Amino acid sequence: MKKKAIIYSFNTQKSKKVAEKIVTAFGENNIEAINAEELTTEVFEKYDNFILSAPTWFDGELPNYWDEFVPDLEEMELKGKTFAVFGLGDQKGYPENFCDAIGILVEILEECGAKIIGNTSIDGYTYEASKAERDGQFVGLPVDQENQARLTNGRIENWVSQLNNEMK
Numbered sequence: 584m585k586k587k588a589i590i591y592s593f594n595t596q597k598s599k600k601v602a603e604k605i606v607t608a609f610g611e612n613n614i615e616a617i618n619a620e621e622l623t624t625e626v627f628e629k630y631d632n633f634i635l636s637a638p639t640w641f642d643g644e645l646p647n648y649w650d651e652f653v654p655d656l657e658e659m660e661l662k663g664k665t666f667a668v669f670g671l672g673d674q675k676g677y678p679e680n681f682c683d684a685i686g687i688l689v690e691i692l693e694e695c696g697a698k699i700i701g702n703t704s705i706d707g708y709t710y711e712a713s714k715a716e717r718d719g720q721f722v723g724l725p726v727d728q729e730n731q732a733r734l735t736n737g738r739i740e741n742w743v744s745q746l747n748n749e750m751k
């Protein structure tokens with residue numbers, strides 16, 4: 584299998600914890616962790632498979648560190664590269680914008696030619712609207728530590744085994 588990287592903010596608490604669980608599920612030697620707050624365009628040349636963390640902030644927005652990188656990202660050619668996006672969100676607190684950041688980031692990646700994997704079922708979540716939902720599925724993995732923390736380990740396990748099948 585080709586080289587993989589997981590990109591998340593090392594300064595977060597909840598997203599970092601979830602990212603570390605994803606690393607453990609893949610096996611530490613199989614994936615490299617990169618700080619989203621120190622991202623450079625070279626990182627996207629070095630790997631073929633990426634897992635990105637996109638927690639939703641500011642009522643349906645990307646966190647600042649992704650927002651700052653978006654202009655660079657939009658210029659990138661990502662054909663032949665595979666991406667899966669997970670994101671923390673709060674379906675009770677922000678039911679109109681649940682995990683929107685996943686959908687926002689996926690759309691940008693697709694415009695750069697990237698292949699998106701890791702779609703998941705909307706079953707088990709309760710919300711009004713989400714930019715992460717497309718054709719009755721999520722385009723990544725929503726993780727809700729505020730309301731469904733007990734489901735997180737199982738969701739991660741299932742997702743990582745799905746990604747292991749979908750990644751080349």
Ligand SMILES: Cc1cc2nc3c(=O)[nH]c(=O)nc-3n(C[C@H](O)[C@H](O)[C@H](O)COP(=O)(O)O)c2cc1C
Nearest residue numbers: 595598638639641642643671672673677680681682
């Ligand atoms: C100011 C603020 C705005 C938020 N906006 C949203 C939102 O629009 N949609 C959502 O699903 N979650 C939203 N959340 C919930 C966060 O995504 C959630 O708390 C997440 O765990 C944050 O992860 P992080 O601390 O690792 O960045 C918001 C949280 C805060 C504090």
